Amino acid sequence: MTDARGFAAFPPQRTGARFATSWWGRAWIKALEDTSLDHTLLKNGRAYAKTGQVGPITVSPGRLAAVTEHEYDTVVRVEQLTDAAWERFLDQVAAKAGHIAALLDRDMPHDLVEAAEDAAVPLLPTVGDLEPECSCPDWGHPCKHAAALCYQASWLLDDDPFVLLLLRGRGERELIEGLQRRDVPATAPQGVPVADAYALGVPPLPDPPPLDVTFTPLGLEPAPGVDVAALEVLAASAASRARELLHTGASTPLTEYQDRVRLSAEFGLDLGLDAAVAAWRHGGAGGLDALESPWTPPKQDLARARALLEAGWEGEPPAVETWRNQWTVGDRQLRYGRDGRWYPFARRDGAWWPDGPPERDPSALLT
Incomplete structure (x- = not known):
């Protein structure tokens, strides 16, 4: 039973x-x-x-x-x-x-x-x-x-x-x-035995693709209703972006908004995205995310950053006002990005403005 x-x-x-x-x-x-x-x-x-x-x-x-x-x-x-x-x-x-x-x-x-x-x-x-x-x-x-x-x-x-x-x-x-009490069907062996696979060793990786390829601008013929100059700019931008991805190995695609900010930063387009463009120029997609998206980092990351701040400061470290991923010291603010870097911001016209490239060590940005 x-x-x-x-x-x-x-x-x-x-x-x-x-x-x-x-x-x-x-x-x-x-x-x-x-x-x-x-x-x-x-x-x-x-x-x-x-x-x-x-x-x-x-x-x-x-x-x-x-x-x-x-x-x-x-x-x-x-x-x-x-x-x-x-x-x-x-x-x-x-x-x-x-x-x-x-x-x-x-x-x-x-x-x-x-x-x-x-x-x-x-x-x-x-x-x-x-x-x-x-x-x-x-x-x-x-x-x-x-x-x-x-x-x-x-x-x-x-x-x-x-x-x-x-x-x-x-x-x-x-x-x-x-x-x-029953006979379980035997399955046919598949693949390579482990010992044989280890004996093969690790084959060498192929050579990386060349990164010194020069982009040749498109030679487009004028056509009715087609902005040839704009197409040439977009083609150059796409080539630059592809080269960057090849070099860094990044695989996360940009959103339409991120790409609009990137184009504005690269070609100086006036799309009313001044703060976003400044953030992109200093830190790319990570800088833009630090500007626009507060988040709560893991406690161990913040504890490690506080230890770096105390170690890098001569004497008593400054009082820090904290909120989620943002540390404020007077008219200076640091924002911890999801990429593990700290992005500096300065007060401008009552708002926080991107103020330089990021650092892993927050004390380097405050001292």
């Missing part, structure tokens, strides 16, 4: 919490909702499930049980598989090594369920397979208490598909023992 499994009561959930994120958990919910004769009771059941009005849950072969609000005894019964059906199911699992690994990894592969169905082994419940019982006076089928229990059970199924198999009659231990 398989021992029952007990699960602690779920606490009240946050607003918007979902039921069943796994596909087999959603199949369980669908069986419940297709069986229901009253959608209002289902709605109440969802509310009961999310507000923690279901006690600890016990799962045993063919039986899901809990004590719900007002001490009602609530049970949902599921038909157990026959011994012959279990043997056919184990045959399907053992026929593919990946099925065993998936189950042990708490996953229920689609093709395993389909193979079981082909062998006349219904793992997932369908309409009418869930039989609710409750000691409450409600005649609903299911009542709100049984519905709440089923909704919470979907969370258990998400975490562990062995809960479903236990409801169908057998637990994890019995299943593993049954599989161990």
Whole structure:
């Protein structure tokens, strides 16, 4: 006889919490909702499930049980598989090594369920397979208490598909023992043996592409409605950007706004982005982010920066006013960027203005 499994009561959930994120958990919910004769009771059941009005849950072969609000005894019964059906199911699992690994990894592969169905082994419940019982006076089928229990059970199924198999009659231990009595199919060796792979050594990397390629301006012919000069500027800018990416190895593409700022900084365009252009000229995308996006750095990063400041200051370091990634000392402000550098800012016309290239050491910018 398989021992029952007990699960602690779920606490009240946050607003918007979902039921069943796994596909087999959603199949369980669908069986419940297709069986229901009253959608209002289902709605109440969802509310009961999310507000923690279901006690600890016990799962045993063919039986899901809990004590719900007002001490009602609530049970949902599921038909157990026959011994012959279990043997056919184990045959399907053992026929593919990946099925065993998936189950042990708490996953229920689609093709395993389909193979079981082909062998006349219904793992997932369908309409009418869930039989609710409750000691409450409600005649609903299911009542709100049984519905709440089923909704919470979907969370258990998400975490562990062995809960479903236990409801169908057998637990994890019995299943593993049954599989161990079968021959697991051997998989054909693939790839190169480890010893041979290490013996090959590390092949040399290819030479980097040349970076001294001179860009040849486009020789465009004038055409009606086409600003040839603007196209030539854009082509030169794209070549410059490609060269920069090749040199730095950067892979994060610029947003449309960042690229507009970059073009303004590179060609002196007047697009009303003076502060952004100054930030870009001093620090590129990192400088622009420091100008416009406050964030909260990890505590260890700030502690390391404070130690650098104290070590680099002769005598008592200045009083620093801190807010998220911003340190203010009088009319000087440092902003810690997501790239690990500190960006200096100075007060200008009541606003903070980019004031130089960044440094790793904040004391270098204040002293």
